[in-house]
Amino acid sequence: MANFFRDNSDIEFLFRHIDLGSVAEACEEGFRFADEFEHAPGNAQEAIVNYEMVLDSLGRLSGDFIAPRAEDVDRQGNTLNEDGSVTRAKGIVEALEKLGQAEVMGFTLPHRFGGLNFPSLIYTMAIEIVSRADAALMNIFGLQGIAETINAFASEEIKQKYLPEFSEGRVTGAMVLTEPDAGSDLQAVKLRAYQDDEGNWILHGVKRFITNGCGEVLLVLARSESDRSGGLGLSLFVCVPGPTVHIRRLEDKLGIHGSPTCEIFFDDTPCEIIGERQRGLVTYVMSLMNGARIGIAGQSMGIAEAAYRVARDYASTRKQFGVAIEKLPAVRDMVIDMKIAIEGGRTLLYETSRVVDMEIAYARQLGGDSRLRGNDSEDKAKAKKLKQNSRKYKRFAAVLTPMSKYYCSEMCNSVTYDSIQVLGGSGFMRDYPVERHARDARITTIYEGTSQLQVIAAVRGVCSGTAEKFLAELAELDYDDEVKDLLDTLGEGRELLKNAIPFVKEQGNDYMDLYGRALVDIAVDLINGYLLCGQASTKVDMQVPVAENAAGENGRTVSMKERKAMVARRYVTKNAPKIAALAKLIAAGDKSTFSKYEAIIGPVPAE
């Protein structure tokens, strides 16, 4: 009997620490749905009970049902049949059936389409929990952004047609974006969309590396404006599989074997347009990608947590030189760093998800509330405030989303690799799951935008001052005296970052991208530092057990507040010299990457 929600005290703590009440209120639009839908909550307290019940149920399903099947799913993978159909791994088919029965396939969809209308924050927690059980399953469970995109941008008719089916778990979706020559650069998409004499849209062309391309609802990015290159020539379409949709190939991958990656040939496939022409990439896919990036960050958290737990268990039971290896300084240090890196990623990701929820809520209020367009001065002041908040959260979300994707996926890779290291030779063998976790982790820094692209997206927000504004807001919050000295250290870090930015800007955009990673690393470490200090100042009263100490005593507990103070102290003090070094590196102005590349690298080796 395993429950991946209940057995994770950090998730449980954050569930209580974060102000879920205001998130719930924003999401439920002041709880106005309670009269109309029997399952909609009537107040914040009830909404939070709902969140907890659903995570509990999903945690149980993940621990008892999904996780025990993950190894077989990895070995089995998917099969492309002669008739072009795809057979999924048995464990994935069974898990999807259970997820459908659990009514969690419309997590964020509105009540009226049978969805749960849950905030993105709770969905992020759910994705982490499911990914810990089976990373590959997340690539279907975590694709609910497809339904969300239909909900946000498609016509009412299309919504009615597809969304209830998603909520019931009867269909799964695919984001059909990538092509052989359009990966990171989606503006280069070529797949053609044209209209027949009656004005019906038709798709023709090839897509590649399509996760769950054998799904039942396909969102396809295609060139609708034949005379127009670039992003503005692209629109978004929806279609279903049929005789004109051919799965030509399944990729043979390093990891996430349970997730089918398809090459699809659309041979004059009838489809429907989502929203307006030409907004496919610039508006709809960008919005879809932002949600997907948070999803991948959640997947990264789950994989890291799974690997860490194996490593931790092994470190405490494996004996060498007469002691458990976790008593050896080098192993001990590795394990504690893994644990803290995971908590750092989690705090950043959950905060990002909360900010995204507020962004969505403010945007909706701004768009929907006609009273705010009234003429009297009070309304005007209100509207102005709303507009300010909406713009602010939009900017915060735009910088935090790529930061989370970048940090969590990189963290996931280092934690899974270190997990193998903790297990030594055993970790290299397929007898233990850590090699699978490391293989599954590898894709996370690549798909939905590589780390390099996330850094480019985030560094703009760092250099424009948005990150600093966010840090300033964090610094204004109430903290306990216990962490006051840490806040001073973080303040020094902020000064270093502030001083670095004008220099970088002076050097130009290339330089900004060259040192983007260093700049973003500093910003993320500072944000996480403040968030962990905030956790150390929590009002949540919660005790967690302590491991057996060096003297062999156990059974003690410590308050989560005290424990988080220790985590924050270690995180902030260990990162301070790293931040100083990064600031120095940025200020050094070395441009040899540009000027000396050809000489140092030499010509391309001949065959």
Added chain:
Amino acid sequence: MAYKCVVLIKQVPDTKRVTGDVMNDDGTVKRSALPAIFNPEDLNALETALEIKDRFGGHITVITMGLPGAAAILRESLYRGADDAILVTDRRCAASDTLATSYILSCAVKKLDYDIVLCGRQAIDGDTAQVGPQLAEKLGITQITYVEQLIELSSKTITAQRNIGNGWQQVKAELPVLLTVVGDANEPRVAAARKMMKYKKASTPIEVSEQIKAENPKADEAEIAELLELRAKALEEKGLLIKQWDLDSLEADLAWCGMSGSPTKVHRIQSVVLAAKESKDIHPTPDGIADMIHELIEEKTIA
């Protein structure tokens, strides 16, 4: 065609968590010291009913006999897809053995229209596996015990596979039928999100009246009764009232219920106290295992 299923469930102490702390000196278990859970094989029975409903349509009624607190497992059933829930509770049910229990349950099931009655094979507290079979006898219907797989259901005929210990047996029967389901039959689904969000407020009249008393400590009985009627009606309109039946409403013969209906006599309770405190490491090598086997044979633990 659609089938009407009735599932009998029981709230039991979680006997997997028995430790020295929850034992009485006479070797019995302090029930209150253990968490109360949904009897595991009753969840398998419910899952079988849900699979029937998923495939053929129909209606599922869940019945439990127990203390007012057993309403918790009725809610758990509603969370998974049961349509109706009934709590049979009455002080006069206390001390019922399997004979009395199956009689009381038969009175309840007879009030319903059904095609298939499902029970878990046995409850983890008593481990008798008698209530299901006795219930079938009292209802006068066919029973298929130890069901591990439902092979076919067509029109008025059911084919099921029974686990007979050293193998299996497929049997065919006419409906109505009573099945007792084993743990290997399926992996029960978890509680469903929207159903939890709705049915978490589902209550029995006893629970509503407790709530009213807590909110209005000064109210007299008449006032409480009036409030209860109002709230119960409001819950019923939303489909959130769990039905509550007592022995009078079942028109049960009291001589067959509770203590007077229970001929079972406990002959002896053996209090087994495990005295061994030492543990021994066995090396996971062929030699280590051979030594262990040798030792066990010498000590006549195994022959």
